[in-house]
Amino acid sequence: MTRTFRRKGRNVQALAPVSLSIPSGQFLTIVGPSGCGKSTLLQIMGGFDTPSTGTVTTPAGPVTGPSRDIGMVFQRATLFPWWTVEKNVAWALRCGGTGRREALQRSRELLDLVGLGGFETAYPNELSGGMQQRAALARTLSLEPSVLLMDEPFGALDAQTRELMQEELIRIRQAAGTTIVFVTHDIREAVFLGDRIVALSGSPGSIALDLAPDLPRPHTHEVMRTQEFLDAYETVWACIRDQASAREPGRSERAAEQDDQGESA
Numbered sequence: 001m002t003r004t005f006r007r008k009g010r011n012v013q014a015l016a017p018v019s020l021s022i023p024s025g026q027f028l029t030i031v032g033p034s035g036c037g038k039s040t041l042l043q044i045m046g047g048f049d050t051p052s053t054g055t056v057t058t059p060a061g062p063v064t065g066p067s068r069d070i071g072m073v074f075q076r077a078t079l080f081p082w083w084t085v086e087k088n089v090a091w092a093l094r095c096g097g098t099g100r101r102e103a104l105q106r107s108r109e110l111l112d113l114v115g116l117g118g119f120e121t122a123y124p125n126e127l128s129g130g131m132q133q134r135a136a137l138a139r140t141l142s143l144e145p146s147v148l149l150m151d152e153p154f155g156a157l158d159a160q161t162r163e164l165m166q167e168e169l170i171r172i173r174q175a176a177g178t179t180i181v182f183v184t185h186d187i188r189e190a191v192f193l194g195d196r197i198v199a200l201s202g203s204p205g206s207i208a209l210d211l212a213p214d215l216p217r218p219h220t221h222e223v224m225r226t227q228e229f230l231d232a233y234e235t236v237w238a239c240i241r242d243q244a245s246a247r248e249p250g251r252s253e254r255a256a257e258q259d260d261q262g263e264s265a
């Protein structure tokens with residue numbers, strides 16, 4: 001697929017041809033510099049935007065708009081402030097046609113799953129950012145999507161909460177078997193979470209690296225100390241660093257100057 005936007009009378013190509021096949025149950029992370037098209041790609045996968053050319057297809061058929069089979073979690077939790085956490089989650093279920101009593105029951109089970117047992121009747125403003133994000137995740141999971149799209153969902157969290165959420169997400173994913181596509185700026189996060197890591201190069205975005213490292217299990221933060229993790233991190237980092245230096249303004253002129261100096265030395 002490709003995506004070109006019209007901006008101030010000009011065409012701006014956000015995505016060059018990008019082709020991805022994601023096996024069911026895979027945890028795919030997408031990493032890349034700011035503006036390389038990560039969110040655009042995710043929005044198209046979720047049916048919130050339309051590709052200029054190409055299609056997105058799931059086993060259920062082509063994606064033509066948002067559907068409850070594809071869940072989306074954004075950087076900041078979007079909960080209704082006037083409802084308790086359990087009502088926020090139950091609301092999604094009620095919209096899907098579940099009865100009131102069953103929706104509340106299921107809502108409580110899901111809040112338990114994301115570690116919010118005991119906070120069911122709290123209001124969003126009584127929860128920390130991490131807890132609100134967990135509640136938003138529970139709400140999305142309540143629809144039992146087979147695909148979960150996450151756009152920097154932990155970007156606004158402090159480092160410690162972020163690590164806890166990462167481990168929690170892995171646990172939830174193992175329990176539910178959901179296919180996850182997770183966008184992040186953070187290479188460590190991408191390598192830690194992903195069965196597979198795709199690095200996008202920028203302007204227009206295209207796939208610069210597609211890596212499936214074989215990291216030791218169980219999947220806890222201990223893995224970050226292993227040589228396999230460090231090797232995968234270095235591979236992704238080198239790819240992104242190369243792109244950044246290739247895009248640096250004036251680099252080619254400076255590189256040429258340095259080459260000239262090198263030749264004359």
Ligand SMILES: Nc1ncnc2c1ncn2[C@@H]1O[C@H](COP(=O)(O)OP(=O)(O)OP(=O)(O)O)[C@@H](O)[C@H]1O
Binds near residue numbers: 013014032041
């Ligand atoms: N609705 C739009 N109209 C015009 N241009 C857009 C629109 N949405 C995105 N773009 C452009 O497409 C390119 C990719 O944007 P996108 O938000 O997908 O990047 P990103 O990799 O998610 O960036 P970041 O990491 O900063 O969130 C950018 O040049 C952006 O300005």
